[in-house]
Amino acid sequence: MMEGLAGAGVILGGLMATALRPRRKIVWILGSFATSCFALAMTGLAPAGMLWLGAACWSLSGLLYILGSTPMTALLQTIMPSSLQGRVFSLLTTMLAMAGPVGLMLGMDPWIARPRPLAWDDGGLIP
Known part of the structure; x- marks a missing residue:
């Protein structure tokens, strides 16, 4: 269940990444990764009786990771020589x-x- 929800978060993050075009890419990348790490930490700290909270944080982490990874990859492709x-x-x-x-x-x-x-x-x- 958790991995399926993370996959849904990743797909949703990919769709959002195509629709959003951040102007300040570095701030966007760092903010997305930091928030993704925070959501991942909240997944681990969720109490055992609140699986839904852990699943929601796990999905949010996947979504935010893709929102940071997509512009980072595009940025690296623009500043690195092809060779x-x-x-x-x-x-x-x-x-x-x-x-x-x-x-x-x-x-x-x-x-x-x-x-x-x-x-x-x-x-x-x-x-």
């Missing part, structure tokens, strides 16, 4: 693909290599 675009985009793809494993390593306790669990209680976040 370097393949290298630049493969480096960008590699860096984005490394974000997941690096993030998982940062969440591990370095001495005993086990994840630090977080739990949500009525009083707030408990480490």
